[in-house]
Amino acid sequence: MPSPVQVRCCDASGCRSAGSQALRNALEGARDAAGLDPSQLTIKPVGCLRLCGSGPLVACDGPGPTQLFGGMAPEQAGALIAAALPSSPAPGSGDPLAAHRLDLEAPFFALQRPVVLEGCGQVDPESIDDAIAFGTYAQLQRVLQELSPEQVRDEVRRSGLRGRGGAGYPTGLKWDTVALQPPGPRYVVCNADEGDPGAFMDRSVLESDPHRLIEGMAIAAYAVGAERGFVYVRAEYPLAIERLRLALQQARSRHLLGNHIHGTSFNLRLEVRVGAGAYVCGEETALLLSIQGQRGMPQPRPPFPAQSGLWGAPTLINNVETFTAVPAILRQGGDWYAAMGTAHSKGTKVFALSGAVVNTGLVEVPMGTSLRTVVELIGGGVPDGSPIKAVQTGGPSGGCIPAERLDTPVDYESLVELGSMMGSGGMVVMGQSTSMPEVARHFMGFSVNESCGKCVPCRAGTVQLAQLLDRFVERRATSADMERLDALCQMVKVTSLCGLGQSAPNPVLSTLRWFRHEYEAACREPSGCVATGRVR
């Protein structure tokens, strides 16, 4: 049993950069100074506590309600230990930590619905015992001992879960496609190459609850008949890689990976593969080539990886969030998951909220929650209280949604209708001072740098688009540039080989759609851009 008082210190990248390790050391020192030993007060490093912008975060669980503190300095360790103890007086006017106290009843916390993030901030990411005590791996055991692969796939199909990497392909259908391929070797691959600027959901899951991901992948491997799998993590996530490797090692030593798992005939080997810094390797066919040691370049589909992936074998490839949702779906049932969300987008989605917003951090809400709820209520709106101008979703593949459309429910179809996309879940809030042509140029610059160079519309088209956008940002564009921008965006979108190129013009197209006047105002002769007829 855990001791009655537990202090959870966030030890994920965000809070680490705010000094959480020094704080934890100071807390341990303060505990010793107070004459307490670990059995009376445990100090536990945990994963993400959500409100990354107010780090370092510390949560205190005692006999009373959980208290959360943000922006703590090591000097305040003594006061924090005092506040954590049950004998501490009720917070009043004399509370030295009043300024650091975060209200867990505030919309940011109260409106969240943790499913994927269930264990984030609860478990010690470096301890398998803690994960097992929290219930991780219980579903793997149940699945292996009680369910057939068909029953597992049936449950996932009933949940209505769709790929959380951005495209939203029905997960159950993908699993069936892999499982129903002719007999032979199969692979499971987890796409953890989270490259969208402003997206840090997968990193947080990997750093906070790696065992949950491993459990989800193992269940998936059992359901599709795979005995080998890879987690492809980008090299920019060193802490995530370290924790995932440790977690895999721990799982192997407990025989939760390897041969004859739980005494059944199910075997699974999982390995980490580290990316080398190419955004395009988040595209599934490029990712698979990269795992095989080749240059990461997208391939024409079909054949889809589900038919012919790693070394020509059927390969199941899902995103971190998708796999991590699986254990909860099997525990609570597919119908429970499908009860959340909208008609076509079920369950919950994790968003990484950042930009011009009061509450920066991780948010998990049911699908169909309105954008306004997410950015204004949960996010707290723009820090200076001015109205929001736009919300960018989907990173360089997505678009900007204007303030007047904030009542749109967040689901795959609605966002596409607005010219954006769900993407992996990055959500960047923009205030009134943001210039839309500059936003478009920023993302186009990203696509120019990250184009793999295989197909000409993406390789050369994005360069031309970036130069055209330069002209708008520098206010030297003409009406002819406007036409060229429209035409080239369409061409790159329609003719590029992979999703990266096809969606590279989205930031331009969506800002052209909702904020065309800003482009027109950037023309040398503003009147000339509106009417392109003959000059009198």
Added chain:
Amino acid sequence: MAVVTLNVNGQDVAVPAGASLLEATRAAAADVPTLCHLDGLNPVSSCRLCLVEVEGSTKLLPACSTAAAEGMVVHTHTPRLKEYRRMTVELFFAEGNHVCAVCVANTHCELQDMAVTVGMDHSRFPYQYPQRPVDASHPQFTLDHNRCILCTRCVRVCDEIEGAHVWDIGSRGGQCHIVAGLDEPWGQVQACTSCGKCVEVCPTGALFRNTDTTAEKQPDASLPALLRSARDQHRWHNQ
């Protein structure tokens, strides 16, 4: 032999099952333009010129790497396809340094011909004038990066037909370039057999024999198809 029948530009055609859409469009004499594709090499669908419209598909499909299927209705020269092809060729010209008047491949250049085919008389996109080197380290051949369009025919013919895999692609995006060996001067790559297949298949004047000067390059791009059929069927064309 199993056969699929489909409709290309209003004309019904029958092709062997497993044939590509490109073969089907040829059966209908539809003249779908291609640059990266070469018979005898695996398709990569990178030049995007062979994109066609298939009814029922929301996306344009590359004819070279899409399998022909029973009942497909294909359109190869719709106005928007023509416009995209012209823009594609403009992008090719704008991204490199293509100066026909001093090029070894002048009058035997597939890019030059393509400009005529798609009706490109000028580029609407500004020329980029990139700084690109020339590799003249090989005793017999030269690689002029200025004229390279990254079709990867040389990469594929060397890998798939010659089996030497001297060529590959280095860097990314607009910085992409063909590399010899481990990004060494071509002349120092011991794997190179100096067979010259890369020179024969190069659609432009990027790869040429040192003895060729302006407008003298006369490549033979049919080589991979001949070699592949010779190997697959154990029969040479002159037998």
